[in-house]
Amino acid sequence: MKSPLRKRIPRELKGEIGKYLVVFILMVATIGMVSGFLVADGSMIQAYDEGFEKYNIEDGNFRTGERLYRGQREAIEEEGVKIYENYYIEDSLSNGSTMRFFKNRTEVDKVCLMDGELPSETGEIAIDRMYADNNSLKTGDTLDDGTKSWTITGLVALSDYSCLFQNNNDSMFDAVKFGVGVVTDEEFDSLDQDKLQYNYAWTYNEKPQTELEEKNVSEDLMKAMGKVVTLENFVPQYQNQAIIFTGDDMGSDKAMMIMLLYIIIVIMAFVFGITTSNTIAKEAGVIGTLRASGYTKNELIRHYMTLPVIVTLVGALIGNILGYTAFKDVCAGMYYGSYSLPTYVTIWNAEAFLMTTVVPVIIMFVVNYAVLYHKLKLSPLKFLRRDLSSRKQRRAVYLSPRMKIFHRFRLRVIFQNISNYLVLFVGIIFANLLLMFGLLLPSALDHYQLEIQNNMLAKYQYMLSMPVSVMGGSNKLESMLDMLLFAHDAETDNEDAEEFSAYSLNTLPTKYKSEEVTLYGVHDDSKYIDVDFSDGVYISKAYADKFLLKPGDSITLKEKYEDDEYTFKISGIYDYNGSLCIFMPQEELNRTFDLGDDYFSGYFSNSEITDIDSSYIGSVIDLDALTKISRQLNVSMGSMMGMVNLFAVAIYMILIYLLSKIIIEKNAQSISMTKIFGYTNGEISRLYILSTSIVVVLCLLISLPIETTIMEVLFREMMLQSISGWIALWIDPMIYVQMFVIGLVTYAVVALLEYKKIRKVPMGEALKNAE
Numbered sequence: 123m124k125s126p127l128r129k130r131i132p133r134e135l136k137g138e139i140g141k142y143l144v145v146f147i148l149m150v151a152t153i154g155m156v157s158g159f160l161v162a163d164g165s166m167i168q169a170y171d172e173g174f175e176k177y178n179i180e181d182g183n184f185r186t187g188e189r190l191y192r193g194q195r196e197a198i199e200e201e202g203v204k205i206y207e208n209y210y211i212e213d214s215l216s217n218g219s220t221m222r223f224f225k226n227r228t229e230v231d232k233v234c235l236m237d238g239e240l241p242s243e244t245g246e247i248a249i250d251r252m253y254a255d256n257n258s259l260k261t262g263d264t265l266d267d268g269t270k271s272w273t274i275t276g277l278v279a280l281s282d283y284s285c286l287f288q289n290n291n292d293s294m295f296d297a298v299k300f301g302v303g304v305v306t307d308e309e310f311d312s313l314d315q316d317k318l319q320y321n322y323a324w325t326y327n328e329k330p331q332t333e334l335e336e337k338n339v340s341e342d343l344m345k346a347m348g349k350v351v352t353l354e355n356f357v358p359q360y361q362n363q364a365i366i367f368t369g370d371d372m373g374s375d376k377a378m379m380i381m382l383l384y385i386i387i388v389i390m391a392f393v394f395g396i397t398t399s400n401t402i403a404k405e406a407g408v409i410g411t412l413r414a415s416g417y418t419k420n421e422l423i424r425h426y427m428t429l430p431v432i433v434t435l436v437g438a439l440i441g442n443i444l445g446y447t448a449f450k451d452v453c454a455g456m457y458y459g460s461y462s463l464p465t466y467v468t469i470w471n472a473e474a475f476l477m478t479t480v481v482p483v484i485i486m487f488v489v490n491y492a493v494l495y496h497k498l499k500l501s502p503l504k505f506l507r508r509d510l511s512s513r514k515q516r517r518a519v520y521l522s523p524r525m526k527i528f529h530r531f532r533l534r535v536i537f538q539n540i541s542n543y544l545v546l547f548v549g550i551i552f553a554n555l556l557l558m559f560g561l562l563l564p565s566a567l568d569h570y571q572l573e574i575q576n577n578m579l580a581k582y583q584y585m586l587s588m589p590v591s592v593m594g595g596s597n598k599l600e601s602m603l604d605m606l607l608f609a610h611d612a613e614t615d616n617e618d619a620e621e622f623s624a625y626s627l628n629t630l631p632t633k634y635k636s637e638e639v640t641l642y643g644v645h646d647d648s649k650y651i652d653v654d655f656s657d658g659v660y661i662s663k664a665y666a667d668k669f670l671l672k673p674g675d676s677i678t679l680k681e682k683y684e685d686d687e688y689t690f691k692i693s694g695i696y697d698y699n700g701s702l703c704i705f706m707p708q709e710e711l712n713r714t715f716d717l718g719d720d721y722f723s724g725y726f727s728n729s730e731i732t733d734i735d736s737s738y739i740g741s742v743i744d745l746d747a748l749t750k751i752s753r754q755l756n757v758s759m760g761s762m763m764g765m766v767n768l769f770a771v772a773i774y775m776i777l778i779y780l781l782s783k784i785i786i787e788k789n790a791q792s793i794s795m796t797k798i799f800g801y802t803n804g805e806i807s808r809l810y811i812l813s814t815s816i817v818v819v820l821c822l823l824i825s826l827p828i829e830t831t832i833m834e835v836l837f838r839e840m841m842l843q844s845i846s847g848w849i850a851l852w853i854d855p856m857i858y859v860q861m862f863v864i865g866l867v868t869y870a871v872v873a874l875l876e877y878k879k880i881r882k883v884p885m886g887e888a889l890k891n892a893e
Contacts, residue, residue: 127417127425134401135429141397141783142429144776145390146437151772153441153478156383158449160474163379165450166457167372169466170284177232177281177464179365180323182340183208184347185355189320197350201343203324206230210321211313213267217257219299220288221249221265223313224280226304230323231282233304234464237261238276244309248276252462253286253301270313278304279464282323284368286462289741290357295367297462299746321355333360354587368461380477385552386773387434387482391489392545393780394430398490400784401426402497403510409498410505423494427487434486438479445478528809535789535813542781543817549777550821550865554829555836556770557861558853562833565854571749574700578745580650580726585624586612587740618729620650621722623711627679627688629669629702637846639665639679640703643711650726651696651705658693660705664848666695668702668841677704688714700748701847771868778872782814786879793883803881810880811873822865826858 135142173179181203190198195205208231211223226240226248227233233240236251238261247265254260254277265272280302288300305313324343330336340358347353359365402409409422450468457463500510521530536543623643628636644651653660661671671677673692680687696705712721725731741747786793789810796806830853837851 127412127421130425131428138397138429141780142433144779145393146433148386148390148772148776149434149437149482150441150444151769152383152386153438153482154444154449155453155769156379157442157445157474157478158451159379159445159453160477161445161468161471162450162453162457163372164471164474165469166454166463166466167369168469169464170369170372173234173281173464177234178230178325179281180206180208180231180359181325181329181336182343182356182358182362183282183321183323184344184353184357185319185321186351187320187354190322190351194350198324198347201346202327203343204327206323206325208321208323209310210319211310211315211317212319213313213317216266216268219253219257219301222288222300222302223247223310224302224304225307225310227280230325231280234279234281236277236279236465238274240278241275241304241306241309244306244312245272246275246309247272247303247305248278249274249303250283250286250297250301250462251277251279252297252458252460255459256298257301272303272305272309279462280304281464282362283364284462285364287364287367290355290361290363295363297460336360368463371461372457383478384481384485387485388489389545389549389552389773389777390434391430391486393549393777394486395489395493396542396545397780397784398426398430399493399497400788402494403788406505406508406510410502410507413502413505419495419498422498423491426494427490430486430490431483435479435483438482442475442479445474531809532813532816535785535810536817539785539788542784543821546777546781546817547821547825550774550818551825551828551832553770553774553777554822554825554861554865555832556766556773557864558829558833558857559836560764560766560770561857561860562837562851562853565857566837566849566852569852569854570699570849574748575745577698578700578748579698580620581728581744582726582730583743584619584725584727584731584734584739585741585743586722586724586734612734614725614731614733616725616727616729616731616733618727619725619731620645620648620727621708622648622724622726623708623717623721624723625711625715625717626682628682630678630680630687634842635846637702638682640701641711642703642705643708644705645708648726653694653696653705655693655705655707655710658691660694660696661692662698662701662703662705663695664699664850665702665704666692667699667850668848671695699848699850700743771864774865775868775872778814778818778869779875782811782872782876783879785814786810786876786883790883793880794885797883797885803877806880807877811876814876815869815873818865818869822862826861 190205199205206229208224208227213221213223215221233248235248238248240248249259249265254274259265259274261274261276263274265274283302285295286297286300286302287295326339330339336358337360340360343358344353344356347356412422413419446468454466497510504510521533525533622645625641625643627639627641629639630636642651646655661677665671669677671692673694675692676689677692678687678689690704690706708722709719712718793806793810796809801809833853834851841849
């Protein structure tokens, strides 16, 4: 025989349609977004992983100063690798960006055509799809460098440039100012051959199975190559950010999204628990009668759990349907907005279904079961008497009779609903954390750009291009000879120019990846770096902030491709946030690394240097280069921040609405009684709604320092994992004002809805359930 209690479920749903509807919408939106993200993430990661074989992605690349002779090539290939030419030419375009031209690849690092067609004639080019999006370019448009132009025939994704890093040591990729493209062989040969870079890709005949094995094999290969040719650059795949950054980042996003889902589900579960507890208090007489009539505690638990679990399950199923359709494309669009990924095929993700459907239902089941089990432990007689306290009745908090009646009444309302307000407080902290992140990131990036602009070492840093043998080769005599030849041809007459030495070391590997640190050797009387080197070295503020270093500490760094380690004592912190770097006397740097007394590798200058051949200039570090991180993060995450803000406001509004609704319903009899006593709706609102208003304002104010502390930890962790270099947390004071105002305005909307509920409470309510 079916339980008659099932007939109450439709009536309860109809009577509480407002509560269940807003929770259902939040569940669908949250689960839909997370499901769509996990499906898109899983599908794109699979496409990314399969691309290594599908597009024959290189196992590494190296660059030489001259074309390899056949004998050199054969000698290198005897080490168990196959060598492919992958030459490129870089050119500055009239739109202010740099384009790296490749011949169309057919053997290694193959190209995925996303739109249009590959170039077939001279004067045509197929460019990276993301670079095109960021520069508002499309098929049929034209690129030019002032003297030569190219028609865009297609949009592509180069398999070895899923992330557009111009240099492997860059702290962040740049898909706005840097792009890659493919042209025909004839077009490539017509470009400025003075800019030709002899870049080669290699693949292993027998691929290493682990990263450790790959590291050992690549180090042996580099040593073997060094005996045959002079290397200008050597990048094995596991260190190539243009290839691996995308996969690492997509994998790390997954944990964050799952955590977001479960936090929201737990909050909603507790809201359901509180609303169910309120329902039990409201229906205490009915429950007492049912228990006295023979219904067991477990039967009633199942009855009151049915609707929350059904709403969660239906919300999860509909959310998953939306996740595989609408939300999947939104999330995939976020990845396509950050990375140059090939096309992908949506795949069924069993893990996503488990995490977004099964787990939320289990969480909802467990939380509600715990609340109901605790509440229904009382005897039927206690339910009939409406004595729902399982503990001895405590005395009410003493309130001075000198206080006005309205003040005492509001305090009583607050004390009676303290558990509801605690859940509200937790919800406000979580919603405001999301809101703070959405408001904070754009302003933090803008502040970073302004700070970089005001604290540049010089308007221009010219890093001269020289062989690897000068920058740390094993043959010291060859290093000195190469350095002398180079120094003669790299002189300038610019009066602003000041020589400096530079050397690169890496931090020791920890739980975070090893990062490159630039060591600057500067003159004692430098007009650009004003420090006293009497007791150790200075480190940049970015370096100190990232690794929590202070004067007096010692730091140990190592050669990138060797085991040699160097330890330095920190004398002070230099106010510079542009990169992770160390400053020391030029003589000390040259002596430490056996570079020769007259060695230098670049110039500081506040004006452009025009009298050095461009072939000797490896890179120019100016404001544009230093703000690459913030510019790309703005492009990658800018559109997401509006969504985060909207989501935070929605959670905040729903929580306040549900908990305010509970308080009004819980006090419906008292509200009805005050109406009988002649109080107006406005006066009653000041008793009940104003009580919640006071709590909301206090929660907003108290939560701000808590959210700031949590955000400091979260932001630091995000920066440590996501970028090389450092962006310090900066919170604009106006963000606190915006958060507070948004909170108040959102609550004002909810308060209007609750005022309508108070107006609808009838006077006859006071006569119901009268003992």
